[in-house]
Amino acid sequence: DSGVTQTPKHLITATGQRVTLRCSPRSGDLSVYWYQQSLDQGLQFLIQYYNGEERAKGNILERFSAQQFPDLHSELNLSSLELGDSALYFCASSAVVGAYNEQFFGPGTRLTVL
Amino acid sequence: ILNVEQSPQSLHVQEGDSTNFTCSFPSSNFYALHWYRWETAKSPEALFVMTLNGDEKKKGRISATLNTKEGYSYLYIKGSQPEDSATYLCALRKRDDKIIFGKGTRLHILP
Numbered sequence: 001d002s003g004v005t006q007t008p009k010h011l012i013t014a015t016g017q018r019v020t021l022r023c024s025p026r027s028g029d030l031s032v033y034w035y036q037q038s039l040d041q042g043l044q045f046l047i048q049y050y051n052g053e054e055r056a057k058g059n060i061l062e063r064f065s066a067q068q069f070p071d072l073h074s075e076l077n078l079s080s081l082e083l084g085d086s087a088l089y090f091c092a093s094s095a096v097v098g099a100y101n102e103q104f105f106g107p108g109t110r111l112t113v114l
Numbered sequence: 115i116l117n118v119e120q121s122p123q124s125l126h127v128q129e130g131d132s133t134n135f136t137c138s139f140p141s142s143n144f145y146a147l148h149w150y151r152w153e154t155a156k157s158p159e160a161l162f163v164m165t166l167n168g169d170e171k172k173k174g175r176i177s178a179t180l181n182t183k184e185g186y187s188y189l190y191i192k193g194s195q196p197e198d199s200a201t202y203l204c205a206l207r208k209r210d211d212k213i214i215f216g217k218g219t220r221l222h223i224l225p
Contacts, residue, residue, distance in 0.1 A: 002157065033213070043158070043203065045213040056211035090157065100146070100165065105157035 003027065004093050004106035012112045018079040021109045025072055025093030031055070032074040033094075033103060034066055038087035049074055078111070086113045118206050120216035127194045128224050134190040135219040137204030141185035146207040149178055149189055152218065153200045161189075161202075191221075199223045 003026035013019055025032050034046040045058035049068035068074040088108045094101035119138045127133045146165045150158040162171040167182040175192045191198055201218040
């Protein structure tokens with residue numbers, strides 16, 4: 001158990017809908033990362049937050065947004081869902097930013113869009 | 115190289131044998147190189163973070179080296195055991211903090 005929690009574990013929804021995925025980092029970790037893993041792609045970096053501020057943006061679609069709250073938990077919002085958004089979404093956290101930060105991954109949320 | 119590439123894609127190794135695989139990455143804009151171990155139905159687990167050219171890291175029977183000038187890292191497993199069966203991912207962290215993962219090397223240990 002990495003100490004990173006994600007809810008829900010599974011989510012099934014329809015095209016066009018909007019969902020929110022939640023992540024609680026390890027106690028004391030200030031940085032949160034979101035990743036997407038779909039069948040035909042490897043792990044894709046979406047976005048990073050550090051202490052409430054956006055720090056780096058990867059391949060995140062405009063239909064997706066995220067935020068990190070004062071208690072350091074983070075939410076990833078996915079809207080106007082398409083079939084291709086079906087994937088495993090991971091959150092990871094690290095204590096600090098910088099080169100040597102070790103990331104701890106949560107168990108993931110499996111999103112299925114029908 | 116524009117992306118992070120890992121080879122081989124898949125590898126079968128006899129229990130007790132040693133093995134190694136490669137991660138190649140663009141050397142420009144390099145900040146750090148991460149190795150992860152990912153078992154089926156679990157989450158990726160951090161193995162090493164390396165930043166300096168010539169870095170060598172070791173954790174038990176697993177070790178890694180880094181060459182930032184030529185853009186590659188090797189992961190070595192000595193005396194493979196069944197519990198080493200997993201996908202091994204490398205990820206490049208660039209100076210702008212963006213992270214690019216390779217597609218992984220799937221390692222199968224044969225009893």
